[in-house]
Amino acid sequence: MSSASEPHASAFSAAELEFLAEDELIEIVPNLRMDPLNFISGDFGPFRPQIATQVPLWLAVALKKRGKCTIRAPEWMSIDKLSQVLESERDSEKFQPLPFHYVEISRLLFDHAREDIPDIYMVRSLVEDIKDVRFHKIGTGLEIISKERTYALRLKNLSAMEANIVRPFVTRALETLYKLGSSEMIQESDTNRQPPQAMNRGPRTTSRKDGDLILGNIFDINSSSELLLMLRKIIDKDVRN
């Protein structure tokens, strides 16, 4: 299908996402004495031995590499929290809230701060499991796109990496579905049969009685970092009869 938007233009590479994730704050315990650092993103420090302070992840990693600090694992990265998340991730259809960059952060910490994370093996396999469960869920979730007429898709709590992986595929698939399902292709086939119904198709219907979300068209997805959001379904079962 001819695509109006460059399909890959919106996708980040994994390394770029990792770069973005490095701006997240994390707590470190320095073992050096240093004045506050003034960055564009804010002031960090002062650094006093044994006094914990918040810094961006990239700074934490840089200090860690030089042996100038220990990193404190974020709150969510504990066996208790993670097993709880894994549990509910398995039980429910919904995605559990996790940090937006959890895949990237955990990888950075596992690589560079192995000895600072308590029970690293357990934590690591839990994170892996959670990730696998979520990916599987995304896969099955995408299958339902094809059941009805779908123009957008809402995935709540999806993390950056997950969204990035499905983005090229989903945007293309939706574009094609939209094109094939657009009114000029479909509507013609039954206008003569039931004209009033025909009003209801098209990408921008307003107000349905159950008040669900109305989304614009599928290209919104590209721009929304808050995640793919939106698409809407217009349900009309009798299109094909």
Add this chain to the structure above:
Amino acid sequence: MAGYYDIDDILAEEELVPSVFQHDANGVGLFDSSDDTDKVIAGSRAELPFWLVRELYLRQLISIRVPPCFDRDSKTREEIGADAAHVDLKSRCAYFYTLGCKIAPLIGDKTIGPFLLVAFRTRYREVLIKAHTLSLSVAPKYLILLTNEEAKLYEAGQSSIVAFKKWRMGGPRFQMAPVLGRKRKPT
């Protein structure tokens, strides 16, 4: 004209469409190589690329016969109805959906739209599953069934998974600038 510079759009319009000449035409013998007179007589059949068909049809110089893959009682329709996911669409029309969208309004067959939608919807699922699970070595067998549009979709899904896996594995992250690779001459 959507996608004037879009190569896929251009290639899709290269697909041949069977048509019938309504008038004699001089100087176009290459469409019908059976005689040397360099002309095509009314009523003769030829397969013309879609871009030409559209123009000629709008001038009512030819009439279009529905290509076999879209025809109402063709085998393709039955097969799509039976098991859409395993129909070899590529060999019938490499740009099945694009061409379908273009040709439907022209010939006014109202069943083509829903037909395309059903076909895509069923095949989409298969593409999705395969893109996310299939290893690269098995893929080629499956790929030959897909039309070009579907293959693109498949590749989009596949490549993002591969890129992610690569990132996870780690490995060298810095690439050396080509200039730096050169050995310095001992002086």
